[in-house]
Amino acid sequence: MKIKRYVVDEMQQAVKKIKEDLGPDAIIVSSQKVRGKGIMGLFKKKIEVTAVLDEAKNEVKVEAKEIKELPGAVQGQPLKAAAGWTPALNPARTVDDQADPVVSGAAELVRSKKVMNKKTVKYTPGHLPPTEFKPLLEDAVMKSIEQQEKERLLAMLEKQLEKMDKVKDKDFYRRWLRILTGIDVDQGIAKKLLDGLEEAAKSAAGNPDDMAKVALVNRVTDLLKPAYKEKSSAKFLAFVGPPGVGKTTTLAKLATRFKLLKGKKVALITVYTYRYGTADQLKIYGDAIDVPVEVVMTPAELRQAVERHADKDYVLIDTVGRSSKNTGQVLELKGFLEAVSEPKEIYLVMAANTKDRDLFRTIKDFKIAHYTGYIFTKVDETETLGSMLNVIFKTGIPVRYYTDGQTIPDDIEEVQARKLAQLMFRGVEPNEGDN
Ligand SMILES: Nc1nc2c(ncn2[C@@H]2O[C@H](COP(=O)(O)OP(=O)(O)O)[C@@H](O)[C@H]2O)c(=O)[nH]1
Numbered sequence: 114m115k116i117k118r119y120v121v122d123e124m125q126q127a128v129k130k131i132k133e134d135l136g137p138d139a140i141i142v143s144s145q146k147v148r149g150k151g152i153m154g155l156f157k158k159k160i161e162v163t164a165v166l167d168e169a170k171n172e173v174k175v176e177a178k179e180i181k182e183l184p185g186a187v188q189g190q191p192l193k194a195a196a197g198w199t200p201a202l203n204p205a206r207t208v209d210d211q212a213d214p215v216v217s218g219a220a221e222l223v224r225s226k227k228v229m230n231k232k233t234v235k236y237t238p239g240h241l242p243p244t245e246f247k248p249l250l251e252d253a254v255m256k257s258i259e260q261q262e263k264e265r266l267l268a269m270l271e272k273q274l275e276k277m278d279k280v281k282d283k284d285f286y287r288r289w290l291r292i293l294t295g296i297d298v299d300q301g302i303a304k305k306l307l308d309g310l311e312e313a314a315k316s317a318a319g320n321p322d323d324m325a326k327v328a329l330v331n332r333v334t335d336l337l338k339p340a341y342k343e344k345s346s347a348k349f350l351a352f353v354g355p356p357g358v359g360k361t362t363t364l365a366k367l368a369t370r371f372k373l374l375k376g377k378k379v380a381l382i383t384v385y386t387y388r389y390g391t392a393d394q395l396k397i398y399g400d401a402i403d404v405p406v407e408v409v410m411t412p413a414e415l416r417q418a419v420e421r422h423a424d425k426d427y428v429l430i431d432t433v434g435r436s437s438k439n440t441g442q443v444l445e446l447k448g449f450l451e452a453v454s455e456p457k458e459i460y461l462v463m464a465a466n467t468k469d470r471d472l473f474r475t476i477k478d479f480k481i482a483h484y485t486g487y488i489f490t491k492v493d494e495t496e497t498l499g500s501m502l503n504v505i506f507k508t509g510i511p512v513r514y515y516t517d518g519q520t521i522p523d524d525i526e527e528v529q530a531r532k533l534a535q536l537m538f539r540g541v542e543p544n545e546g547d548n
């Protein structure tokens with residue numbers, strides 16, 4: 114970890130120096146106005162900027178087949194950037210590129226030869242797996258381990274079932290247990306939902322499975338309700354989350370709806386840090402619906418921008434994707450969010466087609482950003498929605514919206530407990546499958 118402090122007249126100067134000294138992966142962790150030196154300094158305001166570079170991230174990650182082209186490879190060790198060597202800056206980097214761990218000039222060499230693949234893995238000389246398959250393979254192995262674990266727990270539960278005297282119709286219970294875990298409801302939650310379900314379903318007139326579905330929607334609604342106790346009435350809405358989940362698209366959907374359908378006064382702010390290529394995406398949306406778009410680079414600028422738009426009904430704040438694995442980036446984000454005045458809502462945006470384990474890691478790692486609601490995107494790309502229930506139930510924080518497509522502004526829905534419960538069981542047909 115390298116930390117450097119700069120005292121400059123203008124932010125741009127600091128940005129330039131940081132780029133030169135620490136390279137494109139450095140993060141500005143704080144900036145504040147300070148006095149200049151000496152008596153005259155009283156009248157000359159300067160900016161003190163602190164930047165951090167996490168050197169562990171400076172390991173060169175390249176495709177194995179290209180390794181012979183890179184200078185300085187040491188057998189059995191990942192490549193490190195040579196001392197004193199400054200990574201080439203690539204101003205054309207896009208936000209998507211940021212998710213890509215390639216950081217060095219050596220990697221630029223590879224890139225320039227147009228052999229760079231988006232998926233990269235750490236190179237270990239002497240081991241030359243078909244690298245492009247490796248992530249897929251790891252994923253498949255992980256999935257199968259998770260599946261096996263799920264099956265093991267399910268089998269245990271079913272074993273316990275034999276001893277559960279309260280459950281009269283074991284087949285009925287087993288069938289619904291499989292349905293619930295099949296839509297990815299956590300097994301502990303599933304057990305809770307199934308408690309007494311049989312009596313509820315069979316005491317009502319009608320097919321017991323149909324009645325069970327109705328009863329389950331009611332139970333899930335009750336379970337979700339506490340998280341929805343407080344209505345959201347925030348004016349400042351910030352969107353945080355990992356890269357590529359759909360933050361900017363979702364923000365554009367909401368901004369368009371607020372402005373064009375509800376006739377509200379809207380402003381957009383994008384938090385831009387020099388490491389990322391462009392703030393253009395939001396500008397394009399803003400121009401299209403004729404709302405002002407501001408680009409801010411520091412928490413202080415964000416505070417001023419928010420104050421400037423105090424007259425608006427809604428101020429939507431986009432942030433660039435932070436990898437939740439990078440604590441420095443999330444800390445930096447926290448600094449920005451603290452500069453936003455109340456009433457604010459911070460949405461943690463996550464893609465619905467993400468594995469539970471990864472969802473919970475994101476939830477944990479972004480905790481310091483103090484998010485107050487979730488937005489689940491890409492619901493159209495998944496078959497099962499149990500994860501949303503798990504996440505709300507385990508954290509008590511509501512999912513406020515889900516999005517189910519790329520079309521702006523159509524593909525977004527505001528959610529409440531009952532709506533989500535109904536959505537969860539959409540397509541569940543207990544009478545048909547063999548479950
Ligand atoms: N299928 C699908 N794609 C989406 C949805 N929301 C966003 N996307 C796409 O996901 C990609 C990344 O979106 P973007 O808003 O740039 O993500 P950001 O990096 O989090 O700001 C784009 O191609 C979007 O069109 C959704 O609900 N469904």
Ligand SMILES: [Mg+2]
Nearest residue numbers: 208360361433
């Ligand atoms: Mg974005």
